[in-house]
Amino acid sequence: MLEKEPTSPISPLAPYPPLPPTESRSRAPEFYGFVAWTSTYLLFCAYLLWALLPDKYIVWLGVTWYPNREWAVLLPAYSVVLVLLTYHTYFALALSGTPALSDISTITDSRAHLPRTNAENPYVAHARPSAIPEMYDMPIGMVNRVVYGTHKQASSR
Incomplete structure (x- = not known):
């Protein structure tokens, strides 16, 4: 008798154990991540130098024009307000989309899938012990009456 190679339990054609994946991965995300990380730190260092250094040192570095120093405080403050406004806007949109x-x-x-209502109650026909009922979604009022009873019964306890 010829021995076959073992197969996967999922597919009889797939080899078991699975073959290792071929190495075709791009290194572009690594470079993009490094550029993003480096540029973020450089921009943060430039922001700190602009915000904290006296004017004479900035002019000594060769920078002849730069924004007013009050923007060093206003930009982070506006950023915090923008983030809070974004959260508030999404919460308000979710709340406005919610039905009453x-x-x-x-x-x-x-x-x-509710039953078609004729003269008789469609649920009564399925109350016989030998009946196999058709599948329907039950109205919430009927579920409440069965689970909790009527208001008069609850108040008489």
Whole structure:
């Protein structure tokens, strides 16, 4: 009898153990990450020098024009306000998109499979012990009556 090589439990055609992946990975993300990291630190150092050095040292470095020093305080403050405003805006958008508690869409949606109502209650036909009921979504009012009873029964306890 010929012995076969073992196969994968998932696919009978896949080799087991799996073959190692071929090395075709690009190194571009490493370079982009290094450039982003380096430029962030350089910009932060330039910001600190601009914010903390006296004017005569900045002119001595050869910089003839630079923004007013009040922007050294205003830029971080505006950044914090912008972040907080962004959180507030997303929270407000989520809150405005939420339906009211009295809206029917908090209970059911357009995909609910409710029975067609004729003269008789469609749930009564499925109450026979030998019946195999059709699958429906149950209305929340019926579930509340079964689980919690009517208001009169609850108050008489």
